[in-house]
Amino acid sequence: xxxxxxxxxxxxxxxxxxxxxxxxxxxxxxxxxxxxxxxxxxxxxxxxxxxxxxxxxxxxxxxxxxxxxxxxxxxxxxxxxxxxxxxxxxxxxxxxxxxxxxxxxxxxxxxxxxxxxxxxxxxxxxxxxxxxxxxxxxxxxxxxxxxxxxxxxxxxxxxxxxxxxxxxxxxxxxxxxxxxxxxxxxxxxxxxxxxxxxxxxxxxxxxxxxxxxxxxxxxxxxxxxxxxxxxxxxxxxxxxxxxxxxxxxxxxxxxxxxxxxxxxxxxxxxxxxxxxxxxxxxxxxxxxxxxxxxxxxxxxxxxxxxxxxxxxxxxxxxxxxxxxxxxxxxxxxxxxxxxxxxxxxxxxxxxxxxxxxxxxxxxxxxxxxxxxxxxxxxxxxxxxxxxxxxxxxxxxxxxxxxxxxxxxxxxxxxxxxxxxxxxxxxxxxxxxxxxxxxxxxxxxxxxxxxxxxxxxxxxxxxxxxx
Numbered sequence: 431x432x433x434x435x436x437x438x439x440x441x442x443x444x445x446x447x448x449x450x451x452x453x454x455x456x457x458x459x460x461x462x463x464x465x466x467x468x469x470x471x472x473x474x475x476x477x478x479x480x481x482x483x484x485x486x487x488x489x490x491x492x493x494x495x496x497x498x499x500x501x502x503x504x505x506x507x508x509x510x511x512x513x514x515x516x517x518x519x520x521x522x523x524x525x526x527x528x529x530x531x532x533x534x535x536x537x538x539x540x541x542x543x544x545x546x547x548x549x550x551x552x553x554x555x556x557x558x559x560x561x562x563x564x565x566x567x568x569x570x571x572x573x574x575x576x577x578x579x580x581x582x583x584x585x586x587x588x589x590x591x592x593x594x595x596x597x598x599x600x601x602x603x604x605x606x607x608x609x610x611x612x613x614x615x616x617x618x619x620x621x622x623x624x625x626x627x628x629x630x631x632x633x634x635x636x637x638x639x640x641x642x643x644x645x646x647x648x649x650x651x652x653x654x655x656x657x658x659x660x661x662x663x664x665x666x667x668x669x670x671x672x673x674x675x676x677x678x679x680x681x682x683x684x685x686x687x688x689x690x691x692x693x694x695x696x697x698x699x700x701x702x703x704x705x706x707x708x709x710x711x712x713x714x715x716x717x718x719x720x721x722x723x724x725x726x727x728x729x730x731x732x733x734x735x736x737x738x739x740x741x742x743x744x745x746x747x748x749x750x751x752x753x754x755x756x757x758x759x760x761x762x763x764x765x766x767x768x769x770x771x772x773x774x775x776x777x778x779x780x781x782x783x784x785x786x787x788x789x790x791x792x793x794x795x796x797x798x799x800x801x802x803x804x805x806x807x808x809x810x811x812x813x814x815x816x817x818x819x820x821x822x823x824x825x826x827x828x829x830x831x832x833x834x835x836x837x838x839x840x841x842x843x844x845x846x847x848x849x850x851x852x853x854x855x856x857x858x859x860x861x862x863x864x865x866x867x868x869x870x871x872x873x874x875x876x877x878x879x880x881x882x883x884x885x886x887x888x889x890x891x892x893x894x895x896x
Contacts, residue, residue, distance in 0.1 A: 458503040458514060466497030466521060466894045467576045469866070471588060473887030478592040478817065478880065484809040486591055486816075496576070496585050497521035497894075498541055511549040517667075518542045524585070542613050543667035555618040558667035560608075562618040562630030563687025563704035567606035569739030569752030570778035573787040574854025574868040575893040579605045579752070579776040591809070591817050593874040593883040597645040597758070598772065598797040598848035605752050605776040605793060607704045607737045608685060611637040613666045616683070626692040634683040636673050637708065638663030641730075644819065644881065645770050646760060647801040647841065648723035649730065652678040652710075678721050680708040680733050680759060698743035702752070708733040710759065722764070725828050726841065728801035731761030737774075751777040760801070765832070768800030768843075778852075785858035793850040799877055802831070802841025806880025817880050836878075844877035862895040 475488035498521050504514025518541040544557025555562075572578030576586060581604035593599050603609070616634035638661055640651040662673035663680075675681065687704035710730045712721035722729040739752030753775050760770040778791025803819070810816020821830075821839030833840040854868035871886040 456505055458505045460501050460503040462499060463502055463896055464497065464499040464518075464521065465896070466495070467583070467866075467891060468495045469493070469576070469586070469889045469891030471887040471889045473588065473869075473885065475588060475590050475885040476592075476883040478590050478806075478809055478883070480806050480809045480817075480880070482808050486809050488590060492588075494586055495522055496583050504546075509549075511547055511551075513545070513547045515545050516542065538666055540667045550622065552622050553618075553620040556616075558613045558615055559618060560612050561616060561634070561683070561685045561706070562620060562632035563685040563706065564606050564608045564612070566628070566630050566687040566689045566702060566704065567737070567739060567752070568689055568700040568702040568741045568750065569605055569737075570750045570776035570791045570793070571741060571748050571780040571789055572778060572791060572852065572854055573780055573789040573856050573866075574852055574870075575856055575864065575866050576891075577852060577854065577868075577870065579778060579791060579793055579852075581606060581609050588870060588885050588887045589872055589874070590883045590885065592806070592880045593848075593872065593885065595642075595644055595817055595819075596846050596848060596874050596876045596881040597642040597770075598795040598846035598876075599872070599874050600642060601756065601772045601774055601797060602793050602795040602848040602850055605737070605739075605754060605774055607687070607735050607754065608683075608706050611639050611663070611665055611683075614663050614683075615669070623691070627688065627690050629686070629688045631687075632683075632685045634663070636663035636679055636681045637665075637683055638679050639665065641759065644803045644876075645758060645797070645799075645801065645846075646730070647726035647728045647803065649721070649728050650678070652680065652730065675711055676713045678711070678713045678730065680710050683708040683733075696744055698741075698748075700741040700750075702737070702739040704735075704737050706733070706735045708759070724764070725826065725831050726801050727764035727766065727828075728770075729761045729764060730759055731757070733757065733759035746782050747779065748782070749777075749779045751775070758797075763800045763802075765828075766800065769798050770800045772797040786855070787857075788855045789853070791852050793848075793852075795846075795848045797846040797848075799843055799845055802843050803876065803878045803881065804839060804841055805836045805878045819878075819880060842877045846876045846881065847874070849873045856893065864893045866891045866893050 471492045477487040479485045499519045501517045506512045524538045542558050544559040546555045570579040576583045614634050618632040620630045662670045685706040690701040692699050735756045737754035741750035756772045774795045776793040780789035807818045826839030851871045856864045856866045867890045869888045875882045
């Protein structure tokens with residue numbers, strides 16, 4: 431029973447880690463797999479209001495979809511090692527994956543693309559792939575497929591622009607490790623499982639992502655073309671002929687994870703632990719706010735994360751929890767020494783009987799506001815998150831930033847908090863076909879207006895695996 435509940439299992443099958451057996455001595459033959467999810471949601475998302483009278487309201491009914499088609503092929507060599515590849519094609523038109531004005535934004539088509547090899551010696555992966563420790567996670571289980579606590583589909587965001595501006599909400603979309611930068615070009619290695627224990631290690635030369643604008647107060651995004659396809663460290667499959675070093679980016683990303691699976695009588699046990707480290711390399715030929723802001727005191731630093739988790743199963747029940755810490759790649763504020771760290775906990779219980787699974791869980795994130803936050807000034811009408819924070823005009827001085835008048839640009843200190851409650855039920859109609867229903871509730875709070883909100887939704891959908 432635990433094998434069906436452990437959160438990594440479906441992802442490993444879909445991603446090729448448990449691909450269909452190859453025919454010995456035959457050339458690689460490509461097979462097709464993948465998944466598709468569709469949901470109808472009805473509920474409420476709290477509107478966003480700015481002091482200038484502008485606001486943004488949200489419709490309480492939505493139809494959402496997401497899916498991928500996976501092309502997987504492999505062949506077993508005479509020495510017993512199996513070699514293969516996986517390419518994952520998006521089964522829908524995704525949002526623009528480029529924010530650079532040159533070249534213009536484009537629609538992403540390929541998610542992961544990587545080579546793999548495995549045998550008695552373990553498993554090796556090279557290419558655009560989630561990091562090793564990320565996929566070894568065991569923690570809060572979920573029957574609400576596509577949502578959950580491992581990492582729910584980030585395209586399924588039933589939240590307002592103000593809630594999305596809150597850095598704690600972004601952290602609460604995943605409770606495993608390294609969820610901010612998936613699918614970059616990397617190398618992963620997994621040891622064989624020995625007496626229930628398996629270790630995974632990974633390395634990526636570079637990542638290139640934009641920080642949260644409020645959390646990294648006054649800092650320019652790392653790299654000259656952050657989030658642009660074809661740039662080193664871009665999330666999802668891409669390539670680059672060479673990589674600059676001194677361009678304000680995180681580089682040499684190392685991660686290590688381990689999990690332990692066993693059964694003692696009628697009790698199943700899964701334990702998990704992981705750690706990640708990335709070096710930040712500044713630039714000396716760009717504006718001062720690239721890696722440090724002398725007004726707000728914010729600065730980039732080496733990125734560190736760790737997560738631990740566990741699951742226990744008995745008589746159809748599975749309970750699980752995880753706890754994690756993330757410094758968000760930001761150092762202590764130059765003037766106050768305060769940090770911008772996130773602490774994350776998720777707890778859930780699931781019950782399975784026959785074709786039914788049902789779960790209830792809670793996830794909580796507390797993110798420090800060491801760099802301060804400026805108040806919401808105006809809302810971009812018609813956008814989903816076009817919020818402008820800061821003073822009415824001009825750039826404040828340090829004395830103004832740490833002053834007492836928010837209208838003049840003074841920052842407010844105090845933590846960000848996000849809580850998510852989730853109820854899920856699914857029923858297996860047939861092999862790879864599940865009817866899914868449930869509900870979610872978000873409560874997000876922050877120190878300034880434009881960072882708080884509530885939302886809830888009931889949903890019904892389908893999850894197809896092929």
